Amino acid sequence: MSAAKIGGNSSLRYVVVLLWAVFALFPLYWILITAFKLPKDIFRGPFYLPGVDFFPTTNSFRYLLTTGSGDFFHGLGNSVLFATTSGIFSVLFGAFAAYGLARYEYRLGPMKNDDISFFIVSQRMMPPIVAVIALFVMYRWLGLLDTYFGMILIYTWYNLPLSVYLLTDFIKRIPPDIEYAAAIDGYDRVRQILFITVPLAFPGIAAAFFLAFIFTWNDFLLALMLTFQNAKTLPVVIAAWSANMDPRWWLLSAAGIVAVIPPVAALSLLDRLMERRERMG
Amino acid sequence: MAKIEFRNVDKSFGQVAALRDVTFSCADRDIVVVFGPPGAGKSTLLRVLAGLEDIDRGEIYLNGRAMNDLPIHRRNVAMAFENYALYPHFKVRANLEFPLKAPAVRMAAAQRRTRLERVAKLLEIEELLDRYPHQLSGGQRQRISLGRALIRDADATLLDEPIAHLDARLRSALRGDLRLYLRESGATTLYATPDFQEGFAIASKVIVLIGGVVRQISSPDEVFSRPADAHVAALIGDPAMNLIPVRADGRLDLGEQSSPLPVRINGLAQVGIRPGDIGLVDSTRSGVVVKGRVTLVERVGSALVINLDTGGRALAAKVDAPSMPVTLDDIVGLVFRWDAAHFFGQDATRIDIRGDFVTTDGRL
Numbered sequence: 001m002s003a004a005k006i007g008g009n010s011s012l013r014y015v016v017v018l019l020w021a022v023f024a025l026f027p028l029y030w031i032l033i034t035a036f037k038l039p040k041d042i043f044r045g046p047f048y049l050p051g052v053d054f055f056p057t058t059n060s061f062r063y064l065l066t067t068g069s070g071d072f073f074h075g076l077g078n079s080v081l082f083a084t085t086s087g088i089f090s091v092l093f094g095a096f097a098a099y100g101l102a103r104y105e106y107r108l109g110p111m112k113n114d115d116i117s118f119f120i121v122s123q124r125m126m127p128p129i130v131a132v133i134a135l136f137v138m139y140r141w142l143g144l145l146d147t148y149f150g151m152i153l154i155y156t157w158y159n160l161p162l163s164v165y166l167l168t169d170f171i172k173r174i175p176p177d178i179e180y181a182a183a184i185d186g187y188d189r190v191r192q193i194l195f196i197t198v199p200l201a202f203p204g205i206a207a208a209f210f211l212a213f214i215f216t217w218n219d220f221l222l223a224l225m226l227t228f229q230n231a232k233t234l235p236v237v238i239a240a241w242s243a244n245m246d247p248r249w250w251l252l253s254a255a256g257i258v259a260v261i262p263p264v265a266a267l268s269l270l271d272r273l274m275e276r277r278e279r280m281g
Numbered sequence: 282m283a284k285i286e287f288r289n290v291d292k293s294f295g296q297v298a299a300l301r302d303v304t305f306s307c308a309d310r311d312i313v314v315v316f317g318p319p320g321a322g323k324s325t326l327l328r329v330l331a332g333l334e335d336i337d338r339g340e341i342y343l344n345g346r347a348m349n350d351l352p353i354h355r356r357n358v359a360m361a362f363e364n365y366a367l368y369p370h371f372k373v374r375a376n377l378e379f380p381l382k383a384p385a386v387r388m389a390a391a392q393r394r395t396r397l398e399r400v401a402k403l404l405e406i407e408e409l410l411d412r413y414p415h416q417l418s419g420g421q422r423q424r425i426s427l428g429r430a431l432i433r434d435a436d437a438t439l440l441d442e443p444i445a446h447l448d449a450r451l452r453s454a455l456r457g458d459l460r461l462y463l464r465e466s467g468a469t470t471l472y473a474t475p476d477f478q479e480g481f482a483i484a485s486k487v488i489v490l491i492g493g494v495v496r497q498i499s500s501p502d503e504v505f506s507r508p509a510d511a512h513v514a515a516l517i518g519d520p521a522m523n524l525i526p527v528r529a530d531g532r533l534d535l536g537e538q539s540s541p542l543p544v545r546i547n548g549l550a551q552v553g554i555r556p557g558d559i560g561l562v563d564s565t566r567s568g569v570v571v572k573g574r575v576t577l578v579e580r581v582g583s584a585l586v587i588n589l590d591t592g593g594r595a596l597a598a599k600v601d602a603p604s605m606p607v608t609l610d611d612i613v614g615l616v617f618r619w620d621a622a623h624f625f626g627q628d629a630t631r632i633d634i635r636g637d638f639v640t641t642d643g644r645l
Contacts (some may be wrong), residue, residue: 175364175366177362177364177366178367178368178369180331180333180353180366181360181362181366181429182368182379183332183352183354184331184333184353184354184356184358184359184360184380185354185379185380185383185429185433186354186357186383186384186385186386187354187383187384188352188354188384189354191384196368199370200369200370
């Protein structure tokens, strides 16, 4: 099916695309200009064009770097730390599980490999809010509330199923004969995996890592329930700024812009890796 | 001491028996061709020696070492896979050098280079060394896969249809060169192929495998001139040997016609005559017993292959230079060279006979 057939004539197609673009991009634009507004411009508003109906200022960013910097950088640092470490752990443990599921046959009671895979993925099917009260009670009992270890643990748990699922698929697509060839060439199992399997599964490993990173980065609920001060993440910090009687939109927007950068960077990197994989066939 | 030895090896996949009681041995530097039709278990035979499949029963020895419980990487075999199995993330050069860099080998760089050059020259892949496998054609990939097996010193070199996907020129050129290369490098080789011409050109010894059973082990000449049974005979020759049943009255069953046999053999069930051992003569000539209608004339190289119908039975004849013009639907007389015929009993095994034969019309 060609694009022309869907869109009818091409000018209509451009109109549709333009409408969609406005719909998708306007919130980003609004956040961007709000971050450069003074409170009076926000509450007297709505103003749309910087330099025309309001004068842009960097006051909000200055606040983030000075008065609010303690909370802001604490949350930002925690978010980066949790997203990165839970990404690494979920990929590392996920890869072990995935290699086993892809290369060996298991029986766990009545369950075979596919059932075990499904069981693992099913952990991720319920919304986290279902588990969060129970988790809170568990964490309180274990003394893990508001700890770095507790948060890294919970995010690894949260990301592991998807990582196992994704990596199993990637490893299955590597023909076993390529590993056999390495065995015949005189390489033991560990070296086969290091020299052959891991490099070939690398796009999958990267994809699993970035997805885990993005999920952790965007999580609000778990961090809200399981942290108070020490281990709180950027979304919780930002939310706190609007929880009071006066929502400080300019600050929310400025922090929001910073918070958007890592996932966007991760996604574009992921996109490029996938492209490379397609080229390699 | 035998270099490679199989003792009563069984291997099945579920209900399907791939190898049944396979027993053979071969000496150092032998080039053993494992020959058989597709699905005969040739690949399985190679794969169990390499350790890619476990055997159900029996023993395998390589260089006197029992292989049964030895992991793949410690067996010291080289193998060219039927599906190539190249490392897609390495360039061709790295693919070829990979076995030379293995922990147990760790060959010096200068020596690796010499090896690489030699193999690259043999396989005509000098210009491909800096490419990735996905940039190569199927035939080029096959040569890299073959090169990776040839480059190292292994106790056994296992080649699974290693030149099947090459173009005709390269294939026939490689047959000779490959044999020479294997001789010079002193490799003991198991070479699986369903192509008897390719296999017999390269072999010092042939194992005929049909349905997972070893039917014959002997020299290529012997397999050709004295096939152990009718099944083996049917696989060898281009076109295949004519296998003609014998009637209860001892005459050759040619459908509507029949022909007397020059000998009487108890328990004779089939007579095999190669297409090249059937002569065509004028059907009106005196003494002609069997006549056939020409159903197909095909030029194969310098010879003509002529398919004939003797009234319900199809035969193939191959003549270098026909003594008379042959066209479609002609009726021609057939002369069998009995001294080149093969005789098979009720269980399809070969019956050896001695003595002199005459042709049905008294001459050749």
